[in-house]
Amino acid sequence: MRLTEGAAGTRILAFGGYQPARVVTNDELAATVDTSDEWIRSRVGIASRRIAAPDETVADMATQAGGKALAASGLAPSDIDLVIVATCTPEVQIPNTAATVAVRLGIGGPGAYDLNAACAGFCYALANASDAIRAGTARNVLVIGAEKLSQWVDWNDRSTCIIFADGAGAAVVGPVADPGDLPGVGPVVWGSAGHLADKISIADRNSFIFQEGQAVFRWATTALHPVAVQACERAGVDPADLAAFVPHQANLRIIEAIARKIGAPQAIVADDIVTAGNTSSASIPLALSRMLERGELGSGSHVLILGFGAGICYAGQVITVP
């Protein structure tokens, strides 16, 4: 039996992001549940979030973000061999989201699968994509994180409806152009803590998302900074040299607590949650696409990404800005 030969390294060619049109402010939520703008800002750091239209699906949002990333990459749809959609909120389990998105983007018959690692989903999918290219089983991969959490939220539950939101983000991953070029996707550090599975869950198909806030906060602020530091070590990048730290946009206080412990004084710490809310698997590529649009990240600079959430699953890696 013969085996494929893959690329020595991989890189991200482009990002793309999509947010639904409807902006929901804290004041709008405070009109229907017992909360306030001040309370929400101080507890989770969110000022407003985007909520999808009733008929707007995860596949719709994934297609938008994926299309932008594909266009920005300069590749043709036929160059993509694999589409991975990280999502934990697809409208249906069958069919999957990825194959539909591929057809809509004109990508002819790629490998296509959905991946559920919740808020860590984008980092898991990026690792899968990079490994497929290095193994020679795909030339280029479209990785998308897309979520419609609004359809799993109890809009009368003030502990969750203030946090979760909708959106999508995407990246095109390909081989390094020349064998001598440095890779742009570092080794993933990933894992899970299944003994905490009940801390973030949806009990059944008729239930809403539930989160044990204090337990998740405790875990996130104590268990994750070693993962982040290890991802830097494996990539051979000193945290002090990071241009940015883009963790899952779960809660601004979690983000700031982890950032303090990593020791990356030069790094811009992503705070996309302020106007995007918590969009689970979409939050990291969405934040990155918006930071790139604003010109905050220089091409070639190193960014640490770190996904974490339900499962409990987590993953992080260092990437190079395209």
Next chain:
Amino acid sequence: MSMTEQEILAGLGEIIDEVAGVPADQVTPDKTFVDDLDIDSLSMVEIAVAAQDKFGVEIPDDQLKDLKTVQDVIDFVRRAAVSA
């Protein structure tokens, strides 16, 4: 070696100053966290984590909600330190 109440209070003062920006001299045993010191449930978790590092006493989430005053935490740490 057991800690005195004064030692625990001083340690708590340092922790609360660092976590919530409340000056240590305002952290007195009779103060309630929520109403007097304006400390919310997430800051309480940070205080519990820091207390574990400083005093070697774990304060689980399900017991955290019963610790309403600074004195409650002092008592919890002393009891846990004795039984450890």
